[in-house]
Amino acid sequence: xxxxxxxxxxxxxxxxxxxxxxxxxxxxxxxxxxxxxxxxxxxxxxxxxxxxxxxxxxxxxxxxxxxxxxxxxxxxxxxxxxxxxxxxxxxxxxxxxxxxxxxxxxxxxxxxxxxxxxxxxxxxxxxxxxxxxxxxxxxxxxxxxxxxxxxxxxxxxxxxxxxxxxxxxxxxxxxxxxxxxxxxxxxxxxxxxxxxxxxxxxxxxxxxxxxxxxxxxxxxxxxxxxxxxxxxxxxxxxxxxxxxxxxxxxxxxxxxxxxxxxxxxxxxxxxxxxxxxxxxxxxxxxxxxxxxxxxxxxxxxxxxxxxxxxxxxxxxxxxxxxxxxxxxxxxxxxxxxxxxxxxxxxxxxxxxxxxxxxxxxxxxxxxxxxxxxxxxxxxxxxxxxxxxxxxxxxxxxxxxxxxxxxxxxxxxxxxxxxxxxxxxxxxxxxxxxxxxxxxxxxxxxxxxxxxxxxxxxxxxxxxxxxxxxxxxxxxxxxxxxxxxxxxxxxxxxxxxxxxxxxxxxxxxxxxxxxxxxxxxxxxxxxxxxxxxxxxxxxxxxxxxxxxxxxxxxxxxxxxxxxxxxxxxxxxxxxxxxxxxxxxxxxxxxxxxxxxxxxxxxxxxxxxxxxxxxxxxxxxxxxxxxxxxxxx
Amino acid sequence: xxxxxxxxxxxxxxxxxxxxxxxxxxxxxxxxxxxxxxxxxxxxxxxxxxxxxxxxxxxxxxxxxxxxxxx
Numbered sequence: 001x002x003x004x005x006x007x008x009x010x011x012x013x014x015x016x017x018x019x020x021x022x023x024x025x026x027x028x029x030x031x032x033x034x035x036x037x038x039x040x041x042x043x044x045x046x047x048x049x050x051x052x053x054x055x056x057x058x059x060x061x062x063x064x065x066x067x068x069x070x071x072x073x074x075x076x077x078x079x080x081x082x083x084x085x086x087x088x089x090x091x092x093x094x095x096x097x098x099x100x101x102x103x104x105x106x107x108x109x110x111x112x113x114x115x116x117x118x119x120x121x122x123x124x125x126x127x128x129x130x131x132x133x134x135x136x137x138x139x140x141x142x143x144x145x146x147x148x149x150x151x152x153x154x155x156x157x158x159x160x161x162x163x164x165x166x167x168x169x170x171x172x173x174x175x176x177x178x179x180x181x182x183x184x185x186x187x188x189x190x191x192x193x194x195x196x197x198x199x200x201x202x203x204x205x206x207x208x209x210x211x212x213x214x215x216x217x218x219x220x221x222x223x224x225x226x227x228x229x230x231x232x233x234x235x236x237x238x239x240x241x242x243x244x245x246x247x248x249x250x251x252x253x254x255x256x257x258x259x260x261x262x263x264x265x266x267x268x269x270x271x272x273x274x275x276x277x278x279x280x281x282x283x284x285x286x287x288x289x290x291x292x293x294x295x296x297x298x299x300x301x302x303x304x305x306x307x308x309x310x311x312x313x314x315x316x317x318x319x320x321x322x323x324x325x326x327x328x329x330x331x332x333x334x335x336x337x338x339x340x341x342x343x344x345x346x347x348x349x350x351x352x353x354x355x356x357x358x359x360x361x362x363x364x365x366x367x368x369x370x371x372x373x374x375x376x377x378x379x380x381x382x383x384x385x386x387x388x389x390x391x392x393x394x395x396x397x398x399x400x401x402x403x404x405x406x407x408x409x410x411x412x413x414x415x416x417x418x419x420x421x422x423x424x425x426x427x428x429x430x431x432x433x434x435x436x437x438x439x440x441x442x443x444x445x446x447x448x449x450x451x452x453x454x455x456x457x458x459x460x461x462x463x464x465x466x467x468x469x470x471x472x473x474x475x476x477x478x479x480x481x482x483x484x485x486x487x488x489x490x491x492x493x494x495x496x497x498x499x500x501x502x503x504x505x506x507x508x509x510x511x512x513x514x515x516x517x518x519x520x521x522x523x524x525x526x527x528x529x530x531x532x533x534x535x536x537x538x539x540x541x542x543x544x545x546x547x548x549x550x551x552x553x554x555x556x557x558x559x560x561x562x563x564x565x566x567x568x569x570x571x572x573x574x575x576x577x578x579x580x581x582x583x584x585x586x587x588x589x590x591x592x593x594x595x596x597x598x599x600x601x602x603x604x605x606x607x608x609x610x611x612x613x614x615x616x617x618x619x620x621x622x623x624x625x626x627x628x629x630x631x
Numbered sequence: 632x633x634x635x636x637x638x639x640x641x642x643x644x645x646x647x648x649x650x651x652x653x654x655x656x657x658x659x660x661x662x663x664x665x666x667x668x669x670x671x672x673x674x675x676x677x678x679x680x681x682x683x684x685x686x687x688x689x690x691x692x693x694x695x696x697x698x699x700x701x702x
Contacts (some may be wrong), residue, residue: 065695072654077646112643231669282645290669
């Protein structure tokens, strides 16, 4: 008769319960006594028969496993339990034997359910990879396995469906749920030329996509790979625990044997065997790590393993890269001044002059102009690019110059305007002048856009007890200074080359201790690698940062950093609770057994309960969210 | 020398992990064996002249654990 785990537990439970009632009622019916020599023999009663049956049903797999392991000369926990059960039979403790095997079976069953639950968020993630992809093949729709799709294939995705490739939108508009990649469940609007990622879903709309990355190369596959690897990268504590338990079990076995030799008390020695496996202690860390990694993955935070998670919460310094990290990395127009003309006029003429320019500053001006004045269709009659300086052009028969200072060296600029420019520059602004014929008519200030979440993030970090928040940048000190003041950054270091960033970082580590480096992974790879913990932001589509960083924030939302730090701290706390609890229980049990207050079945019950409590405690991490004080 | 990763049925007790790991390590021809508890995998480096991955699967299955996949 083949029973599933669950059926076996249920059958054993019924039998154990039945025999317990019969035992308590002292219904020794069908009593058969058989003595083979004086007082030695069996007393067979109905309850005893049921107890033996129960022991066999719940214990058969335990005995089998014990025997199999023994063939490899391995002492397994199953072997210890088997010895205890056989011993209990010898001393006539049928009830204890039945109870111990049943509790062991039940415990293992409940543990497996809880462990599955702990792993569920990771498993769900791994299972959510695209199963089927619809491609357009010679004008016909065709369904393919993800492994058969090639780069360059045209993929069609309909409402409610999952995108199976990384690619560029050729046609269509859609609202996408990118939670599987970024952890943000707010739908994102995408249209032609937009980038889409495998693993995301179309909430509404319809897209035709050209595949740029397929199969194992997609961002989503890389995430899955990292998560899969991460769950078994051990935390430091775990290594200590494994060392400890390596000696614990043999130690208890030796203790049991010694006790038996000295006291001849078989019952006591058997009970020691039952509690010889420090299950709660062994599971105290890995289950918390898995829960935390699962939590992170759900919130768009990729962690490379237990050790990283252990460290993040202990960091003393957080160092930020500037461009692309604290700032968006794209300039915007911050201020326009007209001299003798309106600001709109300045903006309009500048935008027209820049019509054909690809320069980021030009793009920023055009963007601002179209935001403020609507789309501008007029074009200049003639333009001439002066590299590194600006642009010269003709519009409505007037000659214009648009560009930085250097373009205007021959021109006399009013003292007042010079003052104004200097003031703007001291705020870290890039200043551009507009000249009409021989007259300066406008000044445009631009600067890199500060991320919305940056200020709140730095405030939260301080609240969380981070000693120093530092900014490392390759850019000029003026803007760095301005930004530090606005954001509340403690120290900044400007005009650093990538290798100087590394030196600075080492200095910070020496001075303050554990240091986190946060960057976008583009020009700060060495610093990310060297820091105690390298955290990359905007990981989607950026393979390098996913490889080198210890933790990756998949979206651009740098505010998620607080979640990462908070999660780490919560995990450390839960691990500490688990370990303390497990140790207290282990030594309590040991003591209880030695002073004979704990018998076989009670020992097993407490042991199994302690394991389950540790598991449930770890499970709490799955639901962790940053509280409102730090968010 | 060859490397193989076995996907096992879900491991739910850490002691079984130690069991599989030690059994594999004690098997002749196995150079390195590591059982990953959370992902329920076994990573084995072995000498293909002394042992095959089929034999390794047999070792794991004799201990009472199903091998689901291999790569």
